[in-house]
Amino acid sequence: MKLTLNIWRQKDKNSKGQFENYNLNEVSPDMSFLEMLDVLNEDLLHKGDEPVAFDHDCREGICGACSMTINGRPHGPEKQTTTCQLHMRKFNDGETITIEPFRAKPFPVIRDLIVDRTSFDRIQQAGGFVSVNTGSSPDSNAVPIAKVAADKAFDAAACIGCGACVAACPNGAAMLFTSAKIGQFALLPQGQPERKERVIAMVKQMDSEGFGACTNHYECEAACPKGISVEFIAMMNRDFMKASFSR
Amino acid sequence: MSSYNPFNSTIFNKVIMAGTGVILVLFVIGHMVGNLQVFLGADVFNTYAHFLKSTGELLWIMRLVLLLCVVLHVYTSLKLKFLNMKARPEGYSVTSYVKSTLYSRTMIYSGIVIFLFVVYHLLHFTAFVTNPEYADYSENYGPVLQSSGMIDHSGNIIQVTEGEGIFDRHDAYKMVITGFNKPIVAIVYILAVLFLALHLSHAIQSMFQTLGWSGPKTTPRLMLVSKLIGWGLFVGFASIPVSVLIFGLGKGVIG
Structure with missing residues (x-):
């Protein structure tokens, strides 16, 4: 496959960035998107140019590190798929692909495609936990939890905190992330004692980070690699x- | 935590949008049902108009509630719009939307159009500023029996006045027919309700989501209801200027 890549390059937080064009002539359709970027970076290194900086870690779709906006969609065009699990066969030979960082004021660009997502950590630290040590896992069925509640809490807990919801939201809102982190506790008995304090504290932190307000476009739900429902925002x-x- | 006021939060501002929205949508539905009486003829329509005007304090309470809702709805929407613009100072060069619609992303603009229209509509058919001659349209009705009485503290009727006569009331029917006979006025009204339909197609479902009613089965149904109400209001409201302008409704009343 031949591809033209239009990639956002930015030296650091304070520099002004711009798009640069790169041509790749031998891309295998079986490569993942990140492997394709690795090939590009090897080319750049051989030429003595600066490689494109991008976040990645597990490369198996569970860590949420690989943040980038591909042709206007966070994590690219494939439904419920992180960038690392996206394969080049989803693109056409000769296509131009535009790659930008996630865009939001609370996600400042550190370099090229890498953004600082510690605002998510601060929301989590504001109350996304249970304060008491609950010890080792209890005997199964010792605490009765309805199947429906357990399944739903697990759906919320599937959030990998990648930030695609913020990147996709036309308003740069973080409500899907915050609501998932609240929802995973709100449905379980362990989450009840701190339920009120938690929601107030986490929403307060979310607001103070400068995220936007939800206007119910549901772009977040569409972009979420874990398919988390906007139902959690309503909750x-x-x-x-x-x-x-x-x- | 003491310095934080949850009533300043993004969520509470959204709840203000939804809460005032609920009241305004209910009003608009009632307004359309009332207006459709124009198809039942001048007598029914003028009786309805006369009834509304005769409710006295109730009418003013209603007007104040609606005014308060409009002010809060517009003020909060602008506040949130600026907040949302600040949340993404540098935009994308390529955008590709999946679930949002053109009208969900242009709520602020359809809202501004609707607001400007409401101002014009009040100056036109309520305050008669644009057409002062409307105030002089009146018609006689009757004969009707009007009676009033007083009772004393033990419940006996002590004074009864009864009279049958011809009375005078504002001819709202003639006003509407005259107004919509001007093509430009009719077109402005039709376009305004088109924007209302687009606004409400997103808004009604959005209110439920904000106020906490959502689910994998519920949300698609609410989206459908939202569109049905939005476009139902368009058909209902637009049918009046269309009937007057194209099908000659009420031609007899204007000379």
């Missing part, structure tokens, strides 16, 4: 209002 709204009025 967070409900919990937040209840907690605000009962403080």
Whole structure:
């Protein structure tokens, strides 16, 4: 496959970035998107140019590191797939692919395609945990939890914190991430004692990071590599209002 | 935590948008049902208009509630729009949307158009500023029996006045027919309700989501309901200027 890549290059947080064009002539359709970028970087290194900086870690779709916007979609065109699990066979020979970093004020670009997502860590640290040590895992069925609740909590817990929801949202809102991190506890007995404090504290942190407000476009749900439902945003709204009025 | 006011949060602002939206949508549905009485003739329509005007304090309470809703809805939407613009200072060079629609992404613009239209609509058919002659349109109705009475503290009727006569009321029917006989006015009204339909096609489902009612089965249904109400209102409202302008509804009342 021959490809033209239009990639955002930016030296550091304070520099102004711009797009650069690169041509690749021997891309295998079986390569993953990141392997294709590795090939590009080897080419650049041989030529003595700076390689393109991008985030990656597990390369098996579970860590959420590989943040980039491919042709206007975070993680690219494939549904419920991270960039590392996207294969070049999904693109056409001769195609031009535009690769940009995730764009949001709370996700400043550090270099090229790498953004600083520590704002997510701070939201998580504001209350995305259970304060008491619950010890080793309890005997199965010792704490009765309805199957429906357990499944739903697990759906929320599938969030890998990649930030695609923010990147896809026309408003740069982080409500899908925050609601998933709240929702995974709100449905389980372990999450109940701190339920109100948690939702208030995490929404407060989300707002103070400078994320936008949800206007229900549902682009986040479409971009989420784990297919997390906007249902959790509605649940967070409900919990937040209840907690605000009962403080 | 003491310095944080949850009522300043993004979520509470969204709830204000949704809450005021619910009241405004209910009003608009009622307004359309009321307006459709124009097809039942001048007498029915003027009786309805006269009834609305005769509700006194209730009318003003209603108007104040609606005014408050409009002010809050517009103010909050602008506040959130600026917040959202700040959240992405540098945009994408390529955008590709999956679930959002053109009208969901242009709510602020359809909203501004609707707001400007409401101002014009009030100056036109309510305050008669654009057409002062509408205030003088009146018609006689009757004969009708009007009676009033007083009762004393033990419940006996002590004073009854009864009278049958011909009374005078504003001819709202003639006003509407005259108004929509001007093609430009009719077109402005039709375009305005088109924007209302686009706005509400996203808004109604959005209100439920914000207020916490959502689910894999519920949300697609609410989206359908949203579109049905939005376009139903368009057909209902637009049918009046279309009937007047194209099908000559009420031609008899204008000379």
